[in-house]
Amino acid sequence: MTSGRFITFEGIDGSGKSTQARLLAADLERTGADVVLTREPGGSPGAEEIRRLLVEGAPDRWSGETEILLFTAARRDHLEKTIRPALARGATVISDRFADSTRVYQGAARGELRDVVDRLHDAVIGIEPDVTFVIDMDPGKALARGLARQSGEDRFEELGQGFQERLRDGFHALVTDNPTRCHLIDGDRAPETVAEDVVRILGAMA
Ligand code: ADP
Ligand code: TYD
Numbered sequence: 211m212t213s214g215r216f217i218t219f220e221g222i223d224g225s226g227k228s229t230q231a232r233l234l235a236a237d238l239e240r241t242g243a244d245v246v247l248t249r250e251p252g253g254s255p256g257a258e259e260i261r262r263l264l265v266e267g268a269p270d271r272w273s274g275e276t277e278i279l280l281f282t283a284a285r286r287d288h289l290e291k292t293i294r295p296a297l298a299r300g301a302t303v304i305s306d307r308f309a310d311s312t313r314v315y316q317g318a319a320r321g322e323l324r325d326v327v328d329r330l331h332d333a334v335i336g337i338e339p340d341v342t343f344v345i346d347m348d349p350g351k352a353l354a355r356g357l358a359r360q361s362g363e364d365r366f367e368e369l370g371q372g373f374q375e376r377l378r379d380g381f382h383a384l385v386t387d388n389p390t391r392c393h394l395i396d397g398d399r400a401p402e403t404v405a406e407d408v409v410r411i412l413g414a415m416a
Pocket of ligand 1: 221222223224225226227228229230355397398399400401402404
């Protein structure tokens with residue numbers, strides 16, 4: 211049984227998800243709420259170790275199958291150590307990416323592996339967020355933002371703009387397939403304007 215609210219942000223690299231997750235966390239904390247701001251891959255010490263294996267190195271470092279197993283292993287640890295305990299005490303959990311990223315990214319890279327993604331999710335993860343904000347951005351603009359950061363974590367960004375276009379289509383399909391949980395938000399506006407949409411949608415749900 212969980213009692214807290216589980217909110218996720220999704221979108222292509224550089225769309226502004228992390229910025230929006232931070233703004234929402236700060237907004238809710240100002241009202242005195244117990245908020246856990248977290249991210250994937252990562253969000254627990256073990257999952258952060260797995261993150262390094264995933265985001266650094268050559269784009270062809272892992273096969274599609276191995277990549278799905280690593281993302282799911284990281285997610286399981288994140289769920290056990292961070293998400294479930296926080297929800298159980300009634301906190302609001304805000305995660306910068308969750309299972310939808312695996313569906314969309316690994317599905318866009320190797321469409322035939324989508325069934326493996328879904329079966330692994332059902333077997334070892336099994337929960338969905340209460341609400342998901344998909345930040346929509348033109349891949350060219352998002353890529354320019356993302357690469358400008360020079361974080362050393364560019365393994366996926368280096369897959370290029372064609373891949374980012376497929377991801378954007380994948381996120382649109384995700385919203386179409388999950389119209390109650392997922393909300394598509396135009397990310398090509400000032401951060402504060404994007405954040406107003408997020409707060410308005412959450413307010414309408416409360
Ligand atoms: P993501 O988590 O989706 O990769 P970030 O939130 O880290 O994206 O943002 C990527 C870059 O773009 C950062 O340098 C951030 O400051 C900037 N950024 C975020 N949101 C906006 C926005 N709405 N307009 C312009 N720049 C933004
Ligand atoms: P992230 O740190 O969110 O990158 P960014 O801030 O650039 O959006 O995620 C790292 C990369 O991992 C990102 O390119 C998306 C990818 N990813 C997957 O391919 N599958 C997944 O399940 C997750 C969680 C992330």
